Amino acid sequence: xxxxxxxxxxxxxxxxxxxxxxxxxxxxxxxxxxxxxxxxxxxxxxxxxxxxxxxxxxxxxxxxxxxxxxxxxxxxxxxxxxxxxxxxxxxxxxxxxxxxxxxxxxxxxxxxxxxxxxxxxxxxxxxxxxxxxxxxxxxxxxxxxxxxxxxxxxxxxxxxxxxxxxxxxxxxxxxxxxxxxxxxxxxxxxxxxxxxxxxxxxxxxxxxxxxxxxxxxxxxxxxxxxxxxxxxxxxxxxxxxxxxxxxxxxxxxxxxxxxxxxxxxxxxxxxxxxxxxxxxxxxxxxxxxxxxxxxxxxx
Amino acid sequence: xxxxxxxxxxxxxxxxxxxxxxxxxxxxxxxxxxxxxxxxxxxxxxxxxxxxxxxxxxxxxxxxxxxxxxxxxxxxxxxxxxxxxxxxxxxxxxxxxxxxxxxxxxxxxxxxxxxxxxxxxxxxxxxxxxxxxxxxxxxxxxxxxxxxxxxxxxxxxxxxxxxxxxxxxxxxxxxxxxxxxxxxxxxxxxxxxxxxxxxxxxxxxxxxxxxxxxxxxxxxxxxxxxxxxxxxxxxxxxxxxxxxxxxx
Numbered sequence: 001x002x003x004x005x006x007x008x009x010x011x012x013x014x015x016x017x018x019x020x021x022x023x024x025x026x027x028x029x030x031x032x033x034x035x036x037x038x039x040x041x042x043x044x045x046x047x048x049x050x051x052x053x054x055x056x057x058x059x060x061x062x063x064x065x066x067x068x069x070x071x072x073x074x075x076x077x078x079x080x081x082x083x084x085x086x087x088x089x090x091x092x093x094x095x096x097x098x099x100x101x102x103x104x105x106x107x108x109x110x111x112x113x114x115x116x117x118x119x120x121x122x123x124x125x126x127x128x129x130x131x132x133x134x135x136x137x138x139x140x141x142x143x144x145x146x147x148x149x150x151x152x153x154x155x156x157x158x159x160x161x162x163x164x165x166x167x168x169x170x171x172x173x174x175x176x177x178x179x180x181x182x183x184x185x186x187x188x189x190x191x192x193x194x195x196x197x198x199x200x201x202x203x204x205x206x207x208x209x210x211x212x213x214x215x216x217x218x219x220x221x222x223x224x225x226x227x228x229x230x231x232x233x234x235x236x237x238x239x240x241x242x243x244x245x246x247x248x249x250x251x252x253x254x255x256x257x258x259x260x261x262x263x264x265x266x267x268x269x270x271x272x273x274x275x276x277x278x279x280x281x282x283x284x285x286x287x288x289x290x291x292x293x294x295x296x297x298x299x
Numbered sequence: 300x301x302x303x304x305x306x307x308x309x310x311x312x313x314x315x316x317x318x319x320x321x322x323x324x325x326x327x328x329x330x331x332x333x334x335x336x337x338x339x340x341x342x343x344x345x346x347x348x349x350x351x352x353x354x355x356x357x358x359x360x361x362x363x364x365x366x367x368x369x370x371x372x373x374x375x376x377x378x379x380x381x382x383x384x385x386x387x388x389x390x391x392x393x394x395x396x397x398x399x400x401x402x403x404x405x406x407x408x409x410x411x412x413x414x415x416x417x418x419x420x421x422x423x424x425x426x427x428x429x430x431x432x433x434x435x436x437x438x439x440x441x442x443x444x445x446x447x448x449x450x451x452x453x454x455x456x457x458x459x460x461x462x463x464x465x466x467x468x469x470x471x472x473x474x475x476x477x478x479x480x481x482x483x484x485x486x487x488x489x490x491x492x493x494x495x496x497x498x499x500x501x502x503x504x505x506x507x508x509x510x511x512x513x514x515x516x517x518x519x520x521x522x523x524x525x526x527x528x529x530x531x532x533x534x535x536x537x538x539x540x541x542x543x544x545x546x547x
Contacts, residue, residue: 045382045546050382050386050542050546051546067388068388070388071388073386075383078379079382079383080378080379081379081380081382083306083309085313086306086309086310090309094305095302095387096302097302097305098302098384098387099387099388100388
């Protein structure tokens with residue numbers, strides 16, 4: 001549905017995107033993951049048709065992305081773009097009108113969206129009285145007023161409470177089940193892992209890997225074991241694989257985790273070393289990113 | 300465009316600061332300065348001072364709308380609203396027009412209120428009211444056109460405020476809004492002819508006295524319209540750069 005071919009973008013001397021190519025299937029939830037400054041927001045703004053001065057091409061259903069296609073896109077920016085002294089309904093009307101929705105249809109759609117974002121009872125209240133999470137939800141609602149088929153979300157859960165986060169996840173799952181295509185940019189790996197079926201890792205303006213979440217986990221995430229004990233040290237572990245310090249213990253990466261666990265238990269029994277905790281660690285996207293870049297996402 | 304206009308108007312109606320800057324402050328200044336300059340003067344002089352100060356202060360204070368215009372654009376830029384609106388199908392022309400027209404409404408209301416105040420309190424003559432209205436509309440167009448250009452050019456609100464002060468106060472001083480033009484040096488009188496304030500002030504005074512001639516009126520309207528259009532063209536040309544700053 002959405003195709004990006006060799007997209008390049010410079011800000012003066014700084015190269016924000018370098019030959020980025022992606023194919024985003026219709027109806028999928030596609031995660032864009034990378035650290036701050038990786039180029040996610042630039043790519044998102046190109047896809048939302050805000051940035052036009054780039055090289056390469058972006059196509060929606062084989063049509064070159066331009067102003068005429070904006071009605072198909074709902075863009076949810078990282079910033080909360082709401083008018084603080086206007087009511088929730090007033091803000092929704094504003095964005096609805098920008099897409100040419102009027103009169104009864106506008107009011108009806110605003111009510112539907114308010115219900116969707118769980119703010120029906122606050123429709124007449126000014127935004128300045130809302131919590132951060134409520135503002136985030138309404139920020140998403142504003143992009144849904146014109147019922148877009150492609151929804152582009154740029155860090156939609158930054159700085160919100162768990163309740164609102166859960167609400168947003170439910171909303172996204174609802175949009176997915178309706179067949180909307182969603183692009184979800186975030187640096188929260190656990191969110192991407194939960195919501196997205198495809199993911200592209202972006203770092204320093206380049207797509208370093210892309211694919212379905214399960215494929216990437218299988219391909220790149222090395223199984224690991226977490227071990228903690230008062231006398232467990234590097235001497236004990238170095239014979240079984242590479243390891244790093246984590247949460248007062250060690251994270252041991254090995255291709256044969258079960259064998260390694262068995263051997264560690266045996267070794268500790270023989271040498272009367274107590275083990276407080278020993279567990280198999282389920283591979284995560286965070287580990288994929290670490291494998292690919294050699295650095296953690298939040299570094 | 301209507302969406303932007305409606306939203307802007309709603310915001311302006313709630314903005315009490317705007318009411319102070321656009322109406323209360325000019326009225327206070329008009330009253331104070333008339334009191335100062337007419338103390339111990341005869342009736343003829345008093346009338347002459349009033350006839351200069353009322354339209355003069357109207358012309359001077361309408362320029363302060365530029366501060367509000369700069370502030371509105373910079374706030375939109377900094378909170379991401381400019382970028383957000385750019386993701387919608389609305390074109391930059393309509394975005395600029397949608398932001399511009401509400402400010403024109405404010406200025407036209409300001410001009411009418413200030414003239415009515417002059418009429419009710421100081422009994423200033425409104426000899427050619429229709430021409431006064433036409434002049435007010437053109438002056439509004441000019442001021443807000445310049446304001447629009449300034450709003451998309453300046454990088455910070457403070458820079459906008461500083462330039463507005465220079466344009467409004469410097470222009471007022473050079474155009475004879477404070478001191479009668481005849482009392483100013485020749486070179487300053489020559490400079491004044493390049494300023495919209497001079498033309499608007501002269502035309503307002505003539506129209507109030509009921510003796511503005513057609514060619515003079517047309518000349519003034521053309522100058523005011525030209526400056527306003529130049530402002531809009533500059534704003535259109537500069538908008539992509541403004542959007543770039545908003546996006547990054």
